[in-house]
Amino acid sequence: MEKRVVFRSAWLPYLLVAPQIAITVVFFFWPAVQAIWYSFLLQDAFGLKTQFVGLQNFVTLFHDPHYLQSFKITAVFSVLVAGSGIVISLVLAAMADRVIRGALAYKTLLIWPYAVAPAIAGVLWAFMFAPSIGIVTYALKKMGVDWNWVVNGEQAMLLVVIAAVWNQISYNFLFFLAGLQSIPRSLIEAAAIDGAGPTRRFWSIVLPLLSPTTFFLLVINIVYAFFATFGVIDATTQGGPAGATQILVYKVFYDGVKAGDLGGSSAQSVVLMFIVITLTVIQFRFIERRVQY
């Protein structure tokens, strides 16, 4: 039987959701509509002259090989960030779950990085890996590695991935830990009695039961890699070298804010909006079918 709470007044429920609706409209829908409108315009930076150019901005965009390259880079970057972020934090959570002495200290330390803003995380890692003064660079040079992400694209990608993942691990860790702790001990004990070793128990019992958490984190991490890593990139490579870390959202910012090309930048955000809508739809279909709650 379903439980239903019914408001006596007809307008009270609307009033209660009104602030949230207002925020959503002002900060999400209104800018989104504006972005769509601007994507059809060609305008100078100061907004003195405006022309309607139809789909011209989109045509230019998809004829630009660097924009297409940016798609590929974004895909690689998100897979690396989401993938390694989830795997590393799952391992950490599984280990922290088994710690008995000083568990609180471990957990606190593991959650700590989440309190650091992405831009600061970027600066931090950029300092350690700085081509001429970085402490890690110094160590790498001693080992004979020529570390210079200012010119080497793969190294630059590695750097932004490390910084982005480090920043996100704590968040993933928290959810995994909570997920692990909600798995009934009896199930694991039963498996142990049946002779399953720790590895077997992990793969056959723990992991399937963690699937809703993992899935949730996958969605969150991909969204994170797509949008929130912008600060990390701006603070370190700024999309370079030679566009090797130019992810889509950074290009939107760069073209719109730094280069003053509002039409092109808006067209890119519209494209990005569609990508995210598509991804979300796919993910939610997937959730309903595959994940066991």
Add this chain to the structure above:
Amino acid sequence: MKRKVIVAALASAGLLMLGSAQAATEIQWWHSMGGALGERVKAIAAKFNASQKDYTVVPVYKGSYPVSMTAAIAAFRAKNPPHIVQVYEVGTATMMAAKGAIVPVAKVMKDSGEKFNPKAYLPTVTGYYTDMKGNMLSLPFNSSTALFYINKDAFKKAGLEPVAPKTWKELRAVAEKLKAAGQQCVYTTSWPSWVHIENFSAWHNVPIGTLQNGMGGLGTKFEFNSPLHVRHIQMLADMAKQGLFVYAGRTSQGDAKFAGGECAMFTGSASAIGGIKKAGKVDWSVNFLPYHDDVKGAPQNSIIGGASLWVMAGKPKADYKGVAKFLAFLSLPDTQVEWHTGTGYVPITMAAYEQTRASGFYAKNPGFDMAVKELTYKAPTANSKGLRFGNFVQIRDVIKEELEAAFSGKKTAKAALDDAVKRGDEILRKFQAANK
């Protein structure tokens, strides 16, 4: 905590306003001079404010060049621009095309009857900010140029005469010797596009783009993929491969590599002198940029970098009188001499240069006159007056991207420069369409 700071700031701002309640008109000046340079800017404003009672110039540090330019544009769109904004040289064409958003400096001066003689300024400096009819559009503020530095200690250690090579051929020979003597970082550069494309072209009297480097109109096209440019960039790429050239990054990262003693030779801004002196780690000398000696007419003269002050439109009419007074104050020889000797930026008037020389400053501080000497080496030609390309902020990043591709060996110099020209032209066409 944050709230407390804001409250305190508001309160002190309120007090300041009360203090200057004598109806002095406020003139907002947005700039990008951080650290020691910011202190200099404050000192200039304070001196001007003390010199008269009608106007108060309020300098506001708005962040880096791109940030303050973006902020000024956003403020204009919101109909509340500052009176004066400092814009870096690459933003020049964008500002210039924004008729209605800016007031040409020549007009500001004329309208308020302030004494103003455009001939008093250094031509290579003002040429950058003057339209084809000879009207000065913005007032040059901090101008530098690209120079070549050597670490004398490193030269001596390698058994070389501590004299800077004059040509790229000589530089390469010296580089090989330095490398053989165990020098890890032989040569590096800051501002790759500005030094190796923009200044390189002017120094060799070859065009960067058609229509006098864009000064003649929006229909300009890039030409920096000429055989000479390709040869130069390929040489750098080869040097990178041989370990003779270390790419430091897109902005001023090379400065620290030289000042810290890591690199033996370095090309960068004249304004790097301050940092090198302050670090005090190397025995250095500053010289003219190297050139390719088989190019006819080289060396020509170098071009400036830095920023100028733009007057924004849309303020009360009476305010512009104060703006004009302040700009006139900035051009005074005394103000210029102080700025020049304190920062290493070049003086913008001939009078200020002469005054500095007469004071014996250059004899005591060798190198400070090198920038002016290089900028005025020969009378500027159409190729060496400066450049004016729309959306150059974006284009310069494209150039740097392609240079990175060449330096890392991903592309040949030819392919990289061809691509840079192609992509740059596309951006120029877009700018042209938006500013028809």
